[in-house]
Amino acid sequence: xxxxxxxLIAEASSTRRxxxxxxLWLGGLLAFGAALVLTATAAPTFGRQSTPPTNLSGSPIxxxxxxxxLEDIKPGAKGTLASLPDGLxxxxxxxxxxxxxxxxxxxxxxxxxxxxxxxxxxxxxxAAIPYGGGxxxxxxxxxxxxxxxxxxxxxxxxxxxxxxxxxxxxxxLKNQLVAQGAKVSPHLDxxxxxxxxx
Amino acid sequence: xxxxxxxxxxxxxxxxxxxxxxxxxxxxxxQPHPAGMAGADSQPSQKLTASAIQxxxxxxxxxxxxxxxxxxSMYENLVLQLVKTKKFQHVYRSGDRSAxxxxxxxxxxxxxxxxxxGSQKEREVxxxxxxxxxxxxxxxxxxxxxxxxxxxxxxxxxxxGENLRATYDLAKKVATLVNQTF
Numbered sequence: 001x002x003x004x005x006x007x008l009i010a011e012a013s014s015t016r017r018x019x020x021x022x023x024l025w026l027g028g029l030l031a032f033g034a035a036l037v038l039t040a041t042a043a044p045t046f047g048r049q050s051t052p053p054t055n056l057s058g059s060p061i062x063x064x065x066x067x068x069x070l071e072d073i074k075p076g077a078k079g080t081l082a083s084l085p086d087g088l089x090x091x092x093x094x095x096x097x098x099x100x101x102x103x104x105x106x107x108x109x110x111x112x113x114x115x116x117x118x119x120x121x122x123x124x125x126x127a128a129i130p131y132g133g134g135x136x137x138x139x140x141x142x143x144x145x146x147x148x149x150x151x152x153x154x155x156x157x158x159x160x161x162x163x164x165x166x167x168x169x170x171x172x173l174k175n176q177l178v179a180q181g182a183k184v185s186p187h188l189d190x191x192x193x194x195x196x197x198x
Numbered sequence: 199x200x201x202x203x204x205x206x207x208x209x210x211x212x213x214x215x216x217x218x219x220x221x222x223x224x225x226x227x228x229q230p231h232p233a234g235m236a237g238a239d240s241q242p243s244q245k246l247t248a249s250a251i252q253x254x255x256x257x258x259x260x261x262x263x264x265x266x267x268x269x270x271s272m273y274e275n276l277v278l279q280l281v282k283t284k285k286f287q288h289v290y291r292s293g294d295r296s297a298x299x300x301x302x303x304x305x306x307x308x309x310x311x312x313x314x315x316g317s318q319k320e321r322e323v324x325x326x327x328x329x330x331x332x333x334x335x336x337x338x339x340x341x342x343x344x345x346x347x348x349x350x351x352x353x354x355x356x357x358x359g360e361n362l363r364a365t366y367d368l369a370k371k372v373a374t375l376v377n378q379t380f
Contacts, residue, residue: 025204067267067362068274075278108266114360115318123358126322127218138322148267157291158255160270162362 061169066090069149069161070097081163083176088149090163099151099161104182108148109170116140145170149177222358246338246346246380248304252290252297253277258310265315268332271362272308275369280306283373285380304346308372309335311350318360329356330364336372338379347379 060082068075072095079092087100117126117137126134147163147170165173178184253276256269273292280289290297297303312333320328331354338347353368355361 021204025207068271068278110265110267112361113317113319115322123222124215124219127222128215130214135323138319141319146267148270150270152293153291155294155296157294158273159291160274162267162270162274 061165061173063166064090065164066092066097067162067164069159070099071153071159073097081165081173083173083180085180087180088177090161099149101177101180101182103151103153104149104177105152105158106148106150107174107177107182107184108150109174110146110148111167112144112146112164113141114144114164116142143167147173246304248302248380249286250288250290250297250300250303251280251286251338251376252294252303252305253280253292254305254307255292256308256310262310262313264310264313268313268362268365269310271365272332272334272368275366276306276308276372279369279373280376283377285377303341305339305341306372306376307337307339309337311335316355316361321355321357325357329354330361331355332364332368334368334372336375338376347375349375351375
Protein backbone atom coordinates (compact mmCIF):
# COMPACT_ATOMS: atom_id res chain seq x y z
CA UNK A 1 0.00 0.00 0.00
CA UNK A 2 2.72 2.34 1.04
CA UNK A 3 4.78 1.38 -2.00
CA UNK A 4 1.84 2.28 -4.23
CA UNK A 5 1.47 5.69 -2.53
CA UNK A 6 5.18 6.40 -2.96
CA UNK A 7 4.93 5.45 -6.64
CA LEU A 8 1.93 7.75 -7.15
CA ILE A 9 3.69 10.64 -5.42
CA ALA A 10 6.81 10.07 -7.52
CA GLU A 11 4.75 10.00 -10.73
CA ALA A 12 2.88 13.17 -9.78
CA SER A 13 6.12 14.88 -8.92
CA SER A 14 7.75 13.91 -12.23
CA THR A 15 4.63 15.04 -14.16
CA ARG A 16 4.75 18.41 -12.37
CA ARG A 17 8.46 18.75 -13.13
CA UNK A 18 7.88 17.98 -16.81
CA UNK A 19 5.03 20.48 -16.89
CA UNK A 20 7.19 23.20 -15.32
CA UNK A 21 10.02 22.38 -17.74
CA UNK A 22 7.62 22.60 -20.69
CA UNK A 23 6.26 25.94 -19.52
CA LEU A 24 9.76 27.30 -19.00
CA TRP A 25 10.75 26.16 -22.50
CA LEU A 26 7.69 27.77 -24.07
CA GLY A 27 8.22 30.96 -22.05
CA GLY A 28 11.87 31.08 -23.10
CA LEU A 29 10.93 30.66 -26.74
CA LEU A 30 8.40 33.48 -26.56
CA ALA A 31 10.84 35.72 -24.67
CA PHE A 32 13.49 35.04 -27.30
CA GLY A 33 11.05 35.96 -30.08
CA ALA A 34 10.02 39.14 -28.28
CA ALA A 35 13.66 40.10 -27.64
CA LEU A 36 14.48 39.52 -31.31
CA VAL A 37 11.62 41.75 -32.41
CA LEU A 38 12.46 44.47 -29.88
CA THR A 39 16.11 44.45 -30.95
CA ALA A 40 15.12 44.80 -34.58
CA THR A 41 12.68 47.57 -33.67
CA ALA A 42 15.15 49.47 -31.54
CA ALA A 43 18.07 49.30 -33.98
CA PRO A 44 16.82 51.90 -36.47
CA THR A 45 15.66 54.16 -33.64
CA PHE A 46 19.09 54.19 -32.02
CA GLY A 47 20.62 54.64 -35.46
CA ARG A 48 18.50 57.73 -36.00
CA GLN A 49 19.39 59.23 -32.65
CA SER A 50 23.08 59.14 -33.41
CA THR A 51 22.74 61.20 -36.61
CA PRO A 52 22.15 64.95 -36.67
CA PRO A 53 18.59 66.03 -37.51
CA THR A 54 19.53 68.13 -40.53
CA ASN A 55 22.11 67.83 -43.24
CA LEU A 56 25.15 69.97 -42.76
CA SER A 57 26.09 71.78 -45.93
CA GLY A 58 28.13 69.54 -48.17
CA SER A 59 28.47 66.67 -45.70
CA PRO A 60 27.67 63.24 -47.12
CA ILE A 61 24.52 61.55 -45.85
CA UNK A 62 25.04 57.87 -45.06
CA UNK A 63 22.31 55.22 -45.05
CA UNK A 64 20.46 56.62 -48.05
CA UNK A 65 18.43 54.20 -50.13
CA UNK A 66 18.38 54.74 -53.87
CA UNK A 67 14.97 53.32 -54.72
CA UNK A 68 15.44 53.56 -58.48
CA UNK A 69 16.74 55.75 -61.28
CA LEU A 70 20.55 55.82 -61.22
CA GLU A 71 22.62 54.25 -63.98
CA ASP A 72 24.75 51.32 -62.79
CA ILE A 73 23.17 51.33 -59.35
CA LYS A 74 20.92 48.44 -58.46
CA PRO A 75 17.39 49.53 -57.44
CA GLY A 76 17.09 49.54 -53.65
CA ALA A 77 20.83 49.93 -53.05
CA LYS A 78 21.92 51.63 -49.84
CA GLY A 79 24.80 54.05 -49.82
CA THR A 80 26.01 57.56 -49.21
CA LEU A 81 24.57 60.62 -50.89
CA ALA A 82 26.85 63.62 -51.10
CA SER A 83 26.23 67.07 -52.44
CA LEU A 84 29.29 68.20 -54.36
CA PRO A 85 29.86 71.65 -55.88
CA ASP A 86 29.00 70.29 -59.34
CA GLY A 87 26.13 67.97 -58.39
CA LEU A 88 24.98 64.96 -56.44
CA UNK A 89 27.04 61.83 -55.94
CA UNK A 90 25.66 58.51 -54.73
CA UNK A 91 28.10 55.83 -53.64
CA UNK A 92 27.03 52.25 -52.96
CA UNK A 93 30.03 50.06 -52.23
CA UNK A 94 32.40 50.37 -55.16
CA UNK A 95 29.77 51.82 -57.50
CA UNK A 96 29.27 55.53 -57.98
CA UNK A 97 26.70 57.59 -59.84
CA UNK A 98 26.67 61.32 -60.43
CA UNK A 99 23.99 63.80 -61.33
CA UNK A 100 25.38 67.09 -62.61
CA UNK A 101 23.71 70.26 -61.35
CA UNK A 102 23.31 71.51 -64.92
CA UNK A 103 21.34 68.36 -65.88
CA UNK A 104 18.81 68.62 -63.04
CA UNK A 105 15.37 69.61 -64.32
CA UNK A 106 13.39 69.47 -61.10
CA UNK A 107 13.64 68.40 -57.47
CA UNK A 108 10.75 67.20 -55.31
CA UNK A 109 10.65 66.32 -51.65
CA UNK A 110 8.08 64.35 -49.73
CA UNK A 111 7.58 62.29 -46.64
CA UNK A 112 6.65 58.69 -46.16
CA UNK A 113 6.28 56.18 -43.42
CA UNK A 114 8.44 53.08 -43.22
CA UNK A 115 8.07 49.99 -41.07
CA UNK A 116 10.63 49.66 -38.28
CA UNK A 117 10.80 45.93 -38.94
CA UNK A 118 10.64 45.57 -42.68
CA UNK A 119 12.15 43.80 -45.65
CA UNK A 120 11.96 40.10 -46.40
CA UNK A 121 13.62 38.99 -43.15
CA UNK A 122 11.49 41.36 -41.07
CA UNK A 123 8.34 40.09 -42.76
CA UNK A 124 9.33 36.49 -42.04
CA UNK A 125 10.03 37.31 -38.39
CA UNK A 126 6.65 39.03 -38.12
CA ALA A 127 4.90 36.08 -39.73
CA ALA A 128 6.60 33.66 -37.33
CA ILE A 129 5.43 35.45 -34.18
CA PRO A 130 2.46 33.49 -32.78
CA TYR A 131 -0.96 34.86 -31.85
CA GLY A 132 -0.80 37.68 -34.43
CA GLY A 133 2.13 39.34 -32.68
CA GLY A 134 3.55 40.29 -36.07
CA UNK A 135 0.64 42.64 -36.62
CA UNK A 136 1.48 44.46 -33.40
CA UNK A 137 5.08 44.84 -34.56
CA UNK A 138 3.74 46.30 -37.85
CA UNK A 139 2.29 49.20 -35.86
CA UNK A 140 5.79 50.54 -35.23
CA UNK A 141 6.96 52.78 -38.02
CA UNK A 142 9.08 55.87 -38.56
CA UNK A 143 8.97 58.78 -40.97
CA UNK A 144 11.46 59.17 -43.77
CA UNK A 145 12.07 61.84 -46.38
CA UNK A 146 11.83 61.12 -50.08
CA UNK A 147 13.88 63.10 -52.57
CA UNK A 148 13.07 62.90 -56.29
CA UNK A 149 15.63 64.33 -58.67
CA UNK A 150 14.61 64.60 -62.32
CA UNK A 151 17.51 65.02 -64.72
CA UNK A 152 18.57 64.62 -68.35
CA UNK A 153 21.38 62.47 -69.68
CA UNK A 154 23.82 63.61 -72.37
CA UNK A 155 21.34 62.60 -75.14
CA UNK A 156 18.48 64.51 -73.58
CA UNK A 157 16.81 61.37 -72.18
CA UNK A 158 14.70 61.92 -69.09
CA UNK A 159 15.68 60.17 -65.83
CA UNK A 160 14.18 60.28 -62.38
CA UNK A 161 16.06 59.19 -59.28
CA UNK A 162 14.28 58.50 -55.99
CA UNK A 163 16.18 58.57 -52.71
CA UNK A 164 14.90 57.72 -49.24
CA UNK A 165 16.68 59.63 -46.48
CA UNK A 166 16.27 60.05 -42.74
CA UNK A 167 13.54 62.50 -41.75
CA UNK A 168 14.38 66.16 -42.13
CA UNK A 169 17.26 65.84 -44.57
CA UNK A 170 15.60 66.08 -47.98
CA UNK A 171 14.53 69.72 -47.74
CA UNK A 172 18.01 70.83 -46.67
CA LEU A 173 19.53 68.93 -49.56
CA LYS A 174 17.01 70.36 -52.01
CA ASN A 175 17.76 73.91 -50.80
CA GLN A 176 21.44 73.24 -51.22
CA LEU A 177 20.92 72.02 -54.80
CA VAL A 178 18.82 75.08 -55.59
CA ALA A 179 21.52 77.32 -54.15
CA GLN A 180 24.05 75.59 -56.40
CA GLY A 181 21.91 76.35 -59.45
CA ALA A 182 19.61 73.34 -59.91
CA LYS A 183 16.36 74.09 -61.74
CA VAL A 184 13.22 73.72 -59.66
CA SER A 185 9.75 74.41 -60.92
CA PRO A 186 7.30 76.03 -58.50
CA HIS A 187 5.07 73.32 -57.05
CA LEU A 188 3.53 72.17 -53.84
CA ASP A 189 5.24 69.09 -52.47
CA UNK A 190 2.79 66.21 -52.31
CA UNK A 191 1.50 65.39 -48.86
CA UNK A 192 2.43 62.06 -47.34
CA UNK A 193 0.21 59.01 -47.19
CA UNK A 194 -3.06 59.50 -45.39
CA UNK A 195 -3.60 57.85 -42.05
CA UNK A 196 0.02 57.17 -41.22
CA UNK A 197 1.10 60.74 -41.85
CA UNK A 198 2.91 61.09 -43.84
CA UNK B 199 -3.69 17.67 -19.48
CA UNK B 200 -0.33 16.25 -20.43
CA UNK B 201 2.32 18.93 -20.87
CA UNK B 202 3.96 19.21 -24.25
CA UNK B 203 7.48 17.98 -24.62
CA UNK B 204 10.34 20.10 -25.89
CA UNK B 205 10.38 18.35 -29.25
CA UNK B 206 6.62 18.77 -29.62
CA UNK B 207 6.84 22.53 -28.97
CA UNK B 208 9.74 22.84 -31.38
CA UNK B 209 7.77 20.92 -34.01
CA UNK B 210 4.76 23.20 -33.52
CA UNK B 211 6.98 26.28 -33.81
CA UNK B 212 8.63 24.99 -36.99
CA UNK B 213 5.26 24.00 -38.41
CA UNK B 214 3.88 27.50 -37.72
CA UNK B 215 6.92 29.14 -39.32
CA UNK B 216 6.59 26.86 -42.36
CA UNK B 217 2.90 27.59 -42.64
CA UNK B 218 3.57 31.33 -42.46
CA UNK B 219 6.17 31.06 -45.22
CA UNK B 220 3.78 29.06 -47.39
CA UNK B 221 1.02 31.61 -46.76
CA UNK B 222 3.29 34.45 -47.82
CA UNK B 223 4.32 32.61 -50.97
CA UNK B 224 0.68 32.00 -51.75
CA UNK B 225 -0.06 35.71 -51.25
CA UNK B 226 2.67 36.65 -53.72
CA UNK B 227 1.40 34.15 -56.28
CA UNK B 228 -2.18 35.25 -55.72
CA GLN B 229 -1.52 38.69 -57.19
CA PRO B 230 -4.02 39.24 -59.97
CA HIS B 231 -3.05 38.71 -63.58
CA PRO B 232 -2.73 41.74 -65.80
CA ALA B 233 -6.00 43.17 -67.01
CA GLY B 234 -7.09 41.59 -70.21
CA MET B 235 -4.13 39.25 -70.39
CA ALA B 236 -5.27 36.15 -68.54
CA GLY B 237 -6.54 34.19 -71.48
CA ALA B 238 -5.00 33.32 -74.81
CA ASP B 239 -8.02 34.78 -76.58
CA SER B 240 -7.12 38.23 -75.33
CA GLN B 241 -3.80 38.14 -77.17
CA PRO B 242 -3.55 40.40 -80.18
CA SER B 243 -4.19 38.46 -83.37
CA GLN B 244 -1.32 40.05 -85.24
CA LYS B 245 2.03 40.80 -83.71
CA LEU B 246 3.59 44.18 -84.29
CA THR B 247 7.22 44.71 -85.15
CA ALA B 248 9.55 47.51 -84.17
CA SER B 249 13.26 47.71 -83.54
CA ALA B 250 13.02 50.37 -80.86
CA ILE B 251 10.56 51.80 -78.38
CA GLN B 252 10.52 55.16 -76.66
CA UNK B 253 8.91 55.60 -73.27
CA UNK B 254 7.27 58.97 -72.86
CA UNK B 255 7.02 60.71 -69.50
CA UNK B 256 3.91 59.97 -67.48
CA UNK B 257 1.42 62.62 -68.43
CA UNK B 258 -1.29 62.87 -65.81
CA UNK B 259 -4.35 64.99 -66.62
CA UNK B 260 -4.33 68.45 -65.03
CA UNK B 261 -6.95 67.60 -62.39
CA UNK B 262 -5.36 64.27 -61.52
CA UNK B 263 -3.24 64.17 -58.35
CA UNK B 264 -0.41 61.70 -58.68
CA UNK B 265 2.59 61.90 -56.32
CA UNK B 266 5.76 62.74 -58.22
CA UNK B 267 7.68 59.79 -56.77
CA UNK B 268 4.96 57.43 -57.99
CA UNK B 269 5.10 58.94 -61.47
CA UNK B 270 8.90 58.76 -61.61
CA SER B 271 8.96 55.23 -60.20
CA MET B 272 6.41 54.11 -62.80
CA TYR B 273 8.52 55.53 -65.61
CA GLU B 274 11.83 54.12 -64.37
CA ASN B 275 10.37 50.68 -63.60
CA LEU B 276 8.79 50.60 -67.04
CA VAL B 277 12.10 51.36 -68.74
CA LEU B 278 13.80 48.59 -66.73
CA GLN B 279 11.07 46.05 -67.46
CA LEU B 280 11.02 46.87 -71.18
CA VAL B 281 14.77 46.36 -71.39
CA LYS B 282 14.26 42.98 -69.69
CA THR B 283 11.82 41.81 -72.37
CA LYS B 284 14.66 41.94 -74.97
CA LYS B 285 12.03 42.61 -77.65
CA PHE B 286 13.70 45.79 -78.85
CA GLN B 287 17.22 46.64 -79.89
CA HIS B 288 16.92 49.84 -77.94
CA VAL B 289 14.60 51.29 -75.31
CA TYR B 290 14.77 55.07 -75.55
CA ARG B 291 13.85 57.43 -72.80
CA SER B 292 11.61 60.43 -73.23
CA GLY B 293 13.45 63.26 -74.99
CA ASP B 294 16.34 61.11 -76.20
CA ARG B 295 17.62 62.79 -79.37
CA SER B 296 19.12 59.60 -80.82
CA ALA B 297 15.61 58.14 -81.21
CA UNK B 298 15.00 60.57 -84.06
CA UNK B 299 17.07 58.41 -86.45
CA UNK B 300 15.16 55.18 -85.85
CA UNK B 301 12.73 54.53 -88.73
CA UNK B 302 10.34 52.02 -87.11
CA UNK B 303 10.21 53.56 -83.66
CA UNK B 304 7.09 53.07 -81.56
CA UNK B 305 6.18 55.33 -78.69
CA UNK B 306 4.67 54.16 -75.42
CA UNK B 307 2.47 56.51 -73.41
CA UNK B 308 1.11 55.82 -69.95
CA UNK B 309 -1.94 57.89 -69.06
CA UNK B 310 -2.94 57.60 -65.40
CA UNK B 311 -6.68 57.09 -64.95
CA UNK B 312 -7.07 56.19 -61.28
CA UNK B 313 -4.85 56.16 -58.25
CA UNK B 314 -5.67 54.99 -54.75
CA UNK B 315 -3.01 55.51 -52.15
CA GLY B 316 -3.05 52.83 -49.48
CA SER B 317 -1.01 52.35 -46.37
CA GLN B 318 1.67 49.76 -45.70
CA LYS B 319 0.85 49.78 -42.00
CA GLU B 320 -2.83 49.22 -42.67
CA ARG B 321 -2.03 46.38 -45.08
CA GLU B 322 0.22 44.57 -42.66
CA VAL B 323 -1.99 45.04 -39.62
CA UNK B 324 -5.35 44.21 -41.20
CA UNK B 325 -4.36 42.15 -44.29
CA UNK B 326 -7.59 43.15 -46.05
CA UNK B 327 -7.34 46.95 -46.12
CA UNK B 328 -4.81 49.53 -47.27
CA UNK B 329 -4.11 48.35 -50.81
CA UNK B 330 -2.45 50.80 -53.18
CA UNK B 331 -3.57 50.68 -56.79
CA UNK B 332 -2.81 52.53 -60.00
CA UNK B 333 -4.83 52.21 -63.18
CA UNK B 334 -3.35 53.49 -66.42
CA UNK B 335 -4.16 53.53 -70.08
CA UNK B 336 -1.31 52.05 -72.09
CA UNK B 337 -1.10 53.56 -75.53
CA UNK B 338 1.46 52.54 -78.11
CA UNK B 339 1.62 54.76 -81.16
CA UNK B 340 3.73 55.01 -84.26
CA UNK B 341 5.90 58.07 -84.81
CA UNK B 342 3.11 59.54 -86.95
CA UNK B 343 0.65 59.22 -84.06
CA UNK B 344 -1.28 56.16 -85.27
CA UNK B 345 -2.55 54.20 -82.29
CA UNK B 346 -1.27 50.62 -82.44
CA UNK B 347 -2.37 49.46 -78.99
CA UNK B 348 -4.72 50.87 -76.42
CA UNK B 349 -5.37 48.95 -73.20
CA UNK B 350 -5.96 49.49 -69.52
CA UNK B 351 -3.63 47.99 -66.95
CA UNK B 352 -3.77 48.08 -63.17
CA UNK B 353 -0.89 47.75 -60.72
CA UNK B 354 -1.46 46.86 -57.09
CA UNK B 355 0.22 46.13 -53.82
CA UNK B 356 -2.16 44.25 -51.56
CA UNK B 357 -0.34 42.48 -48.77
CA UNK B 358 3.33 43.13 -48.25
CA GLY B 359 5.57 45.87 -49.53
CA GLU B 360 5.83 49.62 -49.78
CA ASN B 361 3.39 51.72 -51.78
CA LEU B 362 5.87 52.18 -54.63
CA ARG B 363 5.78 48.42 -55.22
CA ALA B 364 2.50 49.04 -57.04
CA THR B 365 4.50 50.82 -59.74
CA TYR B 366 6.75 47.77 -60.09
CA ASP B 367 3.70 45.54 -60.43
CA LEU B 368 2.26 47.89 -63.04
CA ALA B 369 5.51 48.02 -65.02
CA LYS B 370 5.73 44.22 -65.07
CA LYS B 371 2.18 43.98 -66.41
CA VAL B 372 2.82 46.58 -69.08
CA ALA B 373 6.00 44.72 -70.08
CA THR B 374 4.00 41.48 -70.35
CA LEU B 375 1.49 43.28 -72.56
CA VAL B 376 4.29 44.62 -74.76
CA ASN B 377 5.81 41.14 -74.88
CA GLN B 378 2.54 39.74 -76.19
CA THR B 379 2.07 42.54 -78.67
CA PHE B 380 5.53 42.49 -80.28
